[in-house]
Amino acid sequence: MTSDVPASEPVLSVRDLSVRFPTRGGGAITPVRGVDLDLRRGGRLGLVGESGSGKSLTALALMRLIRPPGRVSGRLLMHGRNLLELPERQMVRYRGSRIAMVYQNPMSALNPVYTIGRQIAEAVRMAKPVSRRQAHSRAIELLDEVGVPAAARRVDSYPHEFSGGMRQRVVIAMALAGEPDVVIADEPTTALDVTTQARVIELLGSLADRHGLSVMLITHDLGVAATFCDDIHVMYAGRIVERADVHGFFGHQVHPYAEALLSSVCGLDARVDEPIPAVPGQPPLPGNLPPGCSFAPRCTASTERCCVEVPVPVDLGGGREAECLYATQRAGQHAGALGLGPAGGPAVGQGGPVAAPESGLDPPETDEDPGKPASGAGLHASEGSGRG
Numbered sequence: 588m589t590s591d592v593p594a595s596e597p598v599l600s601v602r603d604l605s606v607r608f609p610t611r612g613g614g615a616i617t618p619v620r621g622v623d624l625d626l627r628r629g630g631r632l633g634l635v636g637e638s639g640s641g642k643s644l645t646a647l648a649l650m651r652l653i654r655p656p657g658r659v660s661g662r663l664l665m666h667g668r669n670l671l672e673l674p675e676r677q678m679v680r681y682r683g684s685r686i687a688m689v690y691q692n693p694m695s696a697l698n699p700v701y702t703i704g705r706q707i708a709e710a711v712r713m714a715k716p717v718s719r720r721q722a723h724s725r726a727i728e729l730l731d732e733v734g735v736p737a738a739a740r741r742v743d744s745y746p747h748e749f750s751g752g753m754r755q756r757v758v759i760a761m762a763l764a765g766e767p768d769v770v771i772a773d774e775p776t777t778a779l780d781v782t783t784q785a786r787v788i789e790l791l792g793s794l795a796d797r798h799g800l801s802v803m804l805i806t807h808d809l810g811v812a813a814t815f816c817d818d819i820h821v822m823y824a825g826r827i828v829e830r831a832d833v834h835g836f837f838g839h840q841v842h843p844y845a846e847a848l849l850s851s852v853c854g855l856d857a858r859v860d861e862p863i864p865a866v867p868g869q870p871p872l873p874g875n876l877p878p879g880c881s882f883a884p885r886c887t888a889s890t891e892r893c894c895v896e897v898p899v900p901v902d903l904g905g906g907r908e909a910e911c912l913y914a915t916q917r918a919g920q921h922a923g924a925l926g927l928g929p930a931g932g933p934a935v936g937q938g939g940p941v942a943a944p945e946s947g948l949d950p951p952e953t954d955e956d957p958g959k960p961a962s963g964a965g966l967h968a969s970e971g972s973g974r975g
Contacts, residue, residue, distance in 0.1 A: 597625035604661035618873035633816030683765030691774035693754035704742035714765030752783035824881035
């Protein structure tokens, strides 16, 4: 599974990705608009945001699973090739063997009339020229690797005979069947209890480390993102509005939407007699975007300028970007509050460690990976709309 891409180069590079659907009357809506992202070898990228922000559509576009009349444009560069330019026959070979997906609902992703082993074996044979017997043996190995007990016996079971957590492990096994370089996990912990969520995320992490996988995790669970990811991309109304490494993001947020998401985290110490904090308003519909900044109608810091001028991504240094008209000023305010210089380092005349400000999540613990915040499983941003 180890890619031949150098560690310094992204294994998947996405540029100006857009998804467009025609409407009656000759119009069109664009729920994903000009997305750029890079997934490095062995990296763990988190794509977070409210339901309806375009996360799942982005994943389907990366897999080239958007069917007509929908249209995908931009560049999906992998191993020097633009996946959007490949004939469908070649793309079928790329799916599974180069890039695979773990779907958010394993019950709908699995065929109820075929055994688990047959479905995994089919995925194996799609990626490699092996016999049915070899594919069946490989299916047992994969089930064992993802932690399904008595794999040699359970391989002949049907999906309904598995619990939700075990079905999710089966879907992960299917994603690994072709030994891909990139795995896109679309809400892999949806509808699972907190304990099972933690086990599934731990499994994804151990498999990624063992096989050198690059993982893009799509989630609205900020606790899961904090625990699993190296980098965070925040999506709103089809755009990436902020990107940063996980430690910097949970330390402070530059874009007002990212800040509002963290403020809407409901902690274990929340008072039951007080309203649950939430981002005010609702995300805009793709066909009815407001003028100027898409977040302006919900933003408590918006100005008249925000309602007329469309923001562009601002490079804040250190791999951090924010798509806000006041990104530089907001980043400077955070840096000043923390005693940091413009580039994020200690200001002149100051030194030593800098404590992260309050953000709704606990700061990193010293006995954990210093590049990640402490675990926060079960912390969700409050949402008010349907699935993304």
